[in-house]
Amino acid sequence: MLKRRQPADWHGLPNVDEDLACEVAKLYHSLVQFDGAFEDREGAAELVVELLGRKKTAMEVERISEALWEWRAKRLRRGPSQAAVLQKQIPSMPVRVQRPAVDIHRVFEEVVATTPAVAIAQLQRAVKVSKAAGSREDVETQMRERWALQLVTYIKEAKLPCASRMEALGDSNHQWLRIFGNRRGKTLRNRARAWKPFREWLMATYGAPWPRDAGQVLKYLEERHAVTSLGKTVPRSLMASLSLLETVGMVSPEDRCSEDQLLLESLKSWTMELESGGPAVKPAPMLPVAAFLVCEMVVCRPVYELGLRFTAYTLLLMTWASLRCDDVQNIDPESLKLSQVGLRFILKKTKTSGPGRKVGELHAFIARTVGLSGYDWLGEGFKLVSAGALSWSRDFFCPAFSAEWDMPAKGYLDAEGLALQLRRLLKHLPTPVRQQGVWKVARELLFPGEMANFWTGHSSRHVATSLAAALGVSKDRRDYLGRWAYAQHGSQDYVLTSRQVVQGVQNFICKCLIVGHPDGGYTEEELFCTMRSYAEALHLAGDEIVKACSVLQWDDVEATWKLGGNFPSFNVSPDRVRAAAGNMSADLPGPYQDFEQEEVESAEGSSTSGSEDTQVENPVEPEGIVCMFATTAGGVRSMRVKRPQRARASMATDLPAGVDQAAALSHLDKNVSSDLVHIFQECGVPLGLQYRLTLNFQSVKRFSTYADSRADVRTALKDDHALEAADQATRAAVASVVSAWETAKEYASKESELRAEARMLGVSRPVSQTEKQAMRAAYEAAHGSLEEAFEPSDDYMSAKLEEIENGEISASALSEVTSKKRVRTMGIQTTVDTGGHVRIVKQRNKGVMPQHTEELRTVLRVEGNAWTMLASKFKNKVFFADMSPDAWLAYANYLLGEK
Template identity: 30%
Template structure:
């Protein structure tokens, strides 16, 4: 192809060859003599007009004479393009590297990488994810509190720094305190540290004046009644662990103690009395049992209904539910036995390593075998993967689950969504059934109940039926530590089963004692009236107990559920009792980032910003409203892989989707919303 250049002046031809890589490029640069004239003027503005016209005429003649040869070259290039990749500036690239270069610089590939990375994050979550999250949070607040002690220069600092491994020494300094305990202590201390540094120029108090002046400011600003005591406890923790001499500890100064007691009394006098969690009504329990049986409902709604019923009859909190070890759960003719691992009062570092929760096999208000049906759901393939918690995140439509840990606060929100979708139970022909589209808790009344409401039901009814405080202590596992582990397991199951069957019988047929839920109904109706709903309508939907049988009850025959030996109940299998394996932490790859100049930024297609606080890496397109020059850490790149970023900027994702011709997905609402639920029906009067 080198012999196909036009016959021009050597100096002029050399300049043209520097601009056009081949004669084919030069031939395609103009179409007629006027275009050629303008091209030469733009390239060589210093040439005289005669030289320009002569060169233009020669180029046009050369273009016409070489047209057939150029046509063959173009056809040949097109035919080869079907079977080969475009040539790269780096001739040493092989086929694999060429493909990688193309794929990593495509927006379609970047979107797919982000989607697969998110899916892999859910799929690859380790079995002991809950324990790891707790350990990570504990280590975080241990280091934060240790930093407070270091800044204060307390006597313990020199001792810990003299250890061979000071970082481990600071972590072990806080002994077996829970992550939530350390978190609360740090959050109580941090505002004081900021105030003291701003007003006194130091980070640790040196006299009672510092702490009294600070707390007086908080009291004048209408702080909560627990603020003075919480701050005092945090101060005492730092002084005790920091080895401050006892006679110099401000937290034990009589002046300070007197102020704390006085402040607490003053604030408590002006605040509303503390109310226990609102109790579920019997109609809600009936609706939950029927929902577990209803195969038309999404599978996660049925599974979550089972969890709420277990919380009611086993007196569990949301935090207790997420401490259940599913692989240790056992279902037999006696009922359900759940093993709770690390909770607030149990764990490897506590006297009581683990504790049990029990539900009797025949507990049912409607005659539905909700315990067995729900257990089969949780033993199905989608729900029975290895983990150290019970409830996982649901999919958007609640037709399946994601293998991801659900925090207790989010579980409480999901339960409220479930309650807001419950339909009215109706007694037809001696059998309980779910009504039409009418909701049991319309107009947002599910917000009347909290995450502790399920735990409050059984203990409250048991107190009404006359069970002593010592017996009721077994329901919420408050009596652990009073007996040995083996004795507790044997005794607690008998006591719990006795209370559960008595409560069940009382509600079903009114024997041996009657239970009246007037207070629960009055409280719910009052909440409905305050929210603008009709309280009489709410009372009518929840008033399922009557006196037609001569006693205040559901009017059914106890027991409503009879289990025969040949019904296929699962027996306890000791082989299923295995310990959760301890997995080694995966090594995290550190990404070295460096800032680059404006020239490099203009030539890059993507850039990745890195959060200083969390290290989160977010991918952006060049031209995003986020400017690389305004970010602390930035990595510029023309191609990316799945390991180069954690998420994509929302604005840049929309731009990528638009460039690839796809439809933008609709924004999904948070799972914590309680205003709507998949499959929720409109309320009809």
């Protein structure tokens, strides 16, 4: 925070009125900011009424208003405006550039992470393991809140009916989040991302953030398709986003574009055209049988690292239970129950089930006799879940493991991260070999090089269903794999009967792979053909990879493909075989309904039937909100409450949704010239307003053209940011921008004058003290204090500054690189210009060549610091990206050796 100016700084304002001076000192950062608070007598009168209207009589207010206006006019007659004074005084003021606070503990961990010593590496792992466990619910809550607030921003700027009601009721983020119902964070993210390009197109084309009618939506699709071909899901995604915003925004049904039949029918035509002209949907490639065969052995062999074994166990669960990566991360580890019947677990929440949805918890099953290698992978994997390193309480199943697979991270691993970890597992799988009727592992990798990139996170989900289809299992039986549709009913009869079907299908697949099938069994020829082509494209030995994966062998006698051996593949008592056998022919009570459908993009609000089974968006009243109604002759209608002016202004001075203070300060540090940040800080511009203004104005010269006059600045703030001087808080914010603009204008004018004069005289433009102070402040904030011995001199900075501005950068002689400590005084010389006038200018001093290695090291450090300071001013220059004095110091140490 900037220190409050004392009353002595207010140029006799207490003489006008003591109470007025006290109120002004509370609200205004400095006299230069107060100088922009009013323009005429009427403005002065309004300001006094706002500040003292309740404390003074009407006659006193009138007297003080007149005295305030006379005080201002008298100051302007005596000298220049406060903005001009500030432009000259900035170098003598302490520099206060805000920077995000640095966490010393985080810095320590970063330093530790870069230390190669073994002892420190062990300490780092121990620190990570001791951290508190991350929660899947916390990650989901954060994602949901982030994208919901982004959608709220769209609703507010479109001024939908819901915005005014929420403003009148406090505009709480907690209340806003509730009106989005039980939608998932990913759903809200997809809606926000689909709406963003359409909103940008609307702003550029019509200057409004909301479509006026369905015609604008269709025009957007036509124009976008003309530039680049639309994806097949673009129309549906846009329609879903529009429907969600209209539903949550409480747009009346007759005014909704998403229910316009013209738009609905046109989107159907768009979808049909894009689907017919686009490429066919390509399913994820299946895993070969060798992959999940060797995973069973990896799980059961303690010689492998814990992470490798547990990830292999996760892959097997996904394979036999037909689970997505997101599904498996929603398994409650404490719900796993292993019995002689098999493994049973609960999916707390999936894409279409969970709390607040029609489908509640889902039960999943794997038969106890499932296995191909002869190893009891279900039993060994179940022990891993309760292993010491994995026994902490969590609400997700598989954690992330280190590169060495030995240490689990306690933070939540999302579905994308799990898919990458599964790919990493495939790269480490050994090759399975059969020796004397027993499956073992060889040292060679099953998928060498980048072959593992052939498969995706969805590959394992399709294995069981694809195998069942290839082996002739009917669709109504296959549909139970991975969907568990009947577990939703809650009745124990439904759950047990569904388990019979699922385990019956799993055992049938397993038996056919081991002992074959009368119809020839399962063949992988098509998969191997695709794998061979992919491997050869990577310059790998495709034939060798296919040979390693060819675990199914053709039996001429039985005319079938099989692994060989007996089913079950490991020793199980006959009573357990019967208990785990299942029954594919079991009849489920009631008709079959598939509740595990993918989310339909166009379902958002497009249906008006109100049917219980149809996914319909309904307006949800936030908890604890009392809606306002008015009685009319026709019944009850809702009343629109006028949005308070102060709420709009607070939005303009606050940071936008999704941008925190650290992100805003990082934006100012990386993208905005240090001169402009310096001026904003001195004039007391709120951080949120700094962020909004600098999205388009990143330099002093450009900001000086924001408007032509002080009145135009006020108009621009009202039009661009809905910021108007309605009370003292908003008046202070407006005044800060006015004073900053006036200072920037004076600064830019003076800089242009100096540059023109320097060019006319044929000398370098002297670097202004404002520039030097700002660049030094930026350097010290990023790299620490700067000693005089290593700080470049003003004349050297002027020379380099001119080279950059002219686009003619050249290498300097070592004698020209001077520091502030060596060049404390500047020479003076006289010149005669073309007009015959004698001018006195500063003479460019020249240093001496370094005499030994340490002087050369110092010169190189001064050179590096000079370019680093200049990088803070010219942030848009590509060659200044990631400029740091560390690179120059490393070069000096390489050249001259460590000091």
